Amino acid sequence: MRAGASGPDRSKEGPGHVGLSSRGGGALMARRKMGTILWSDDGTSCRVQVTRGRRSDGSRRRVTRTLYGVSADEAEAEAVRMAAELGASDLAGDSMTLSDFYWGLFRDTPSNRGTPRTKTTLRGYDQAMRRYVLPTLGDVRLDRITHDMQARVVQAAGSPRNCKAVLRAVLRSAYDMGYLAEEPMRRRIVAPRHRKEQVQPWDLREVAMAVEASRSWRPELRAYLALGLSGLRKSEALAVRPRDLSVTTLHDFVTGEATESMTVTVRRSYNEVDGLREGTKNDHSVRSVPVFAPLRRDLMEIARSCDPEARLVDLCESHFNKEWTRALEASGLRRVPPGTLRHTSDTIALDSGVAPDLVDKMHGRTEHSSTYRNYYRPALSAMEQAARRVGETLR
Template sequence: MATIESYETKAGKRYRVRYRTPDRKQTDKRGFRTKRDAEAFAATTEVSKLRGEYISPADARTTIDELGPDWLGRQTHLKPSAYRPIEVAWRLRVQPRWGGVRLSDIKTSAVQQWVSDLRRGADGEKPVGATVVIRTYQVLGSILDDAVRDRLIASNPARGVKLPRKRKKRHVYLDHEQVALLARAAGEHETLIYMLAYTGVRWGEATGMRVRDLDLLRRRATVDENAVEIGNQIVVGTTKGHKRRTVPLPDFLIPYLARQCEGRARDALVFPDEAGNHLSRPHTKSGWFDKAVTAAGIARVTPHDLRHTAASLAVSAGANVKAVQRMLGHASAAMTLDVYADLFDDDLEAVATALSDARSRASVGKMWADRARGS
């Protein structure tokens, strides 16, 4: 049980609570102005020990700097492309603000103010978008979640903070004619444009594809690797969903791919750079892709917009949501519908029309039955 002792200070009498931690180490808490305050602390401490909720005051003095690097080191489950943004968020935004702050000194209001300052760019800093703000906040929140699980603090002061809303970017869809214009303007990258726009593979999946992944007789391509550019380095790994998938190849694309693979070994890349290495993503404005967009005279698009285009062209050709899901490699048809709900508006109209027709048939049938009984 805890014991309470008084002692004298220049400011007057104060009280000290001596008690044992759950691991049987003796410690104390001093500075209570009244004996009642000391007794309340002692009682609360004993209850928290019985419930397994005890938090050591010494642990609560741990700083974020002491936890952040270890937390980053545990993110081994992330792909390099996913790890880099959180490492940047820690290094540029979380550590400078919270590194030297003790866990016990972090207040929800302070976290909320920090989030707001990031969004609007306070103190001369450049404002950042909602996605960056949310990612940065999640780094701090996750570090504090681990602190709660390790019994360093009782609760996470970052939870309950209001975050900015991410504005969903409107998809850009090209039609067949626009894709053809872009492909011709892309010159030596013509086949790559068609591959992106008619199979829905991601940029890294296309540039990581090898000759052995193409089965032109069966009109199929295997998507097995993803080449992601991280900084100035290209890292090759598994696909985004960690699953291999097969995508169909339209008939018109077969001759293009055959010429693209001519003279190449089975392990060679289908779309290499001039040195035979993985092709880097074209730079905006000055890269070959943007130059091709300008030359084609079409709407401003990115290489990833061609993936959206592939979904649009597939739906307009009569593909159902399950087929589009498999082609794009989405985890579920629900995800495909969430991303491309606007492409299935005609299906909603078809449902309304079918319901109206069904009602009309039922009404006519009832009318004839009533007449038959009346005669």
């Protein structure tokens, strides 16, 4: 038996919150189209019963479960699940609220990739729903949520684009599961985007200074510097093990010369919420890429001193962030967030004339628009050189 994920905590209210009525012996019971919830006298357990349709012999189809130590919201979420198990979508859609659907069904459904949503993703969804959506639309029946109501919630949110993305995902799931008759958000909802000032990545001079200064850093930070400048996402770099590194000899069939290449295979990710897990942001991000050349020897020495199965950057995310900031300050380097090394890798590669298709492939992306919109941030010196070249063509 599964109590399910809870919504806003009403456990202090216990079974006596609005919508419950007393029934014999002090027990409390809530009646609704979704089922019946009967609470024990002390409020520590409840019996959830859902009845839908009839069996072939004419008797009613009924499911009953007893839950212990759950809140009122968790009991209601379980009633929603039980109704869904009985194939009650046509009936449940008439009474199911957005809150019922989100806590009772949506969080357990797989993502668009067909895999369970990560804890990090669910935490982001929960925050957006609690903060922006549920206070206004939580108690509204799914079939009564209009386009104008959706637009007002999105435009009033502190983060409109995030609110819109989450609300669309939830309502789209309700539509796909048959709880909504019309596809949500077919009409446009304008979501203003409040852009933060972008952090300028390191330029070539700053990268050279960081490579030199890193000789005095602890091994975990040196390893991250090499992996970040190789174009790995922060979550990918934090998951790399020594066994993910390999040295390969490449032969040039034109010159007959042999060169040595060191690559890292990206297949896992790590963050503080989900921990270490197989898989990356998307299928295209599983890749093998060359390690940033100036730090290959240093990275290999670090790898040889580690357990082949251990993470090279064997620090929790919050501790790593603090150590990274301290190292930059002690070295007199301009502070950039760890994830900005990926932007640095993109920018240096494109400024050096590397083909955009190859840059995208090395960084695990499939769209140029994402690279130029989010990652390519040329320094003022590079733009000045471009301006001078344009000027020279006019002479």
